Amino acid sequence: MAQIEVEAARDIAARPEEVYAALADYRETHPRLLPEEFTDYEVREGGSGAGTVVAMKLHATKKRVRACVVDVSEPEERTLVETDRQSTLVTTWTITPEGGDDRCRATVRTVWEGSGGIGGFFERLFAPRVLKGVYERLLENLAAEVEQEAKSS
Known part of the structure; x- marks a missing residue:
């Protein structure tokens, strides 16, 4: 099994603390940023950082759905880490x-241990491309949310 990594980034015309606050607001703002591939989103504890x-569920393809329960930590300033309880x-x-x-x-970066065998081959081939597209749309939504807020302030 090999580690799989996906990364996407976007420059945003807003103050770093405003962008971070939007991401860390898991009750109100964060769910609005999620593209349609994320469903059944539910805050179970906390809600801020x-x-x-x-x-939540991530629909990578029509047939591939990953159910996640993530714990959020803040190991350093302006960094959020979401660790799935049910996988790597x-x-x-x-x-x-x-x-x-x-x-x-x-910047959003996701890593996990890929599957072995032929399924793992296809996972390594296709999953990064699909997930990067999902993240690019999420970052686009984030930019639209905070840039609009910055203009009206």
Whole structure:
């Protein structure tokens, strides 16, 4: 079994702390950012940053659905880590300042141990491409949410 990694990033015209706050708000904002591949989203504990527990389903394809229950931690400033209780899946969100107070880069990186055999071959081949597209849409939604907020402030 090989480790599989997917990463997507986007520059956002908003203050890093506003972008981070939007991501860390698992009750209100975060669910609005999720593309249609995420369903059955439910905050089970907490709701803001570390200590939050969220259940959801990720529909990677029409036939492949991954049920997740993630524990959220904040190991360092402007970093959220979502660790799935039911698999090796770990997603890290990082917000870094870029060129001033009103710009930042949002990066999402997911790693997990892939399956073995022929199924693992296809997982390594297709899953990163599919998930990267999902993350790019999520980051687009994040940018739209916080940039609109920044303009109206």
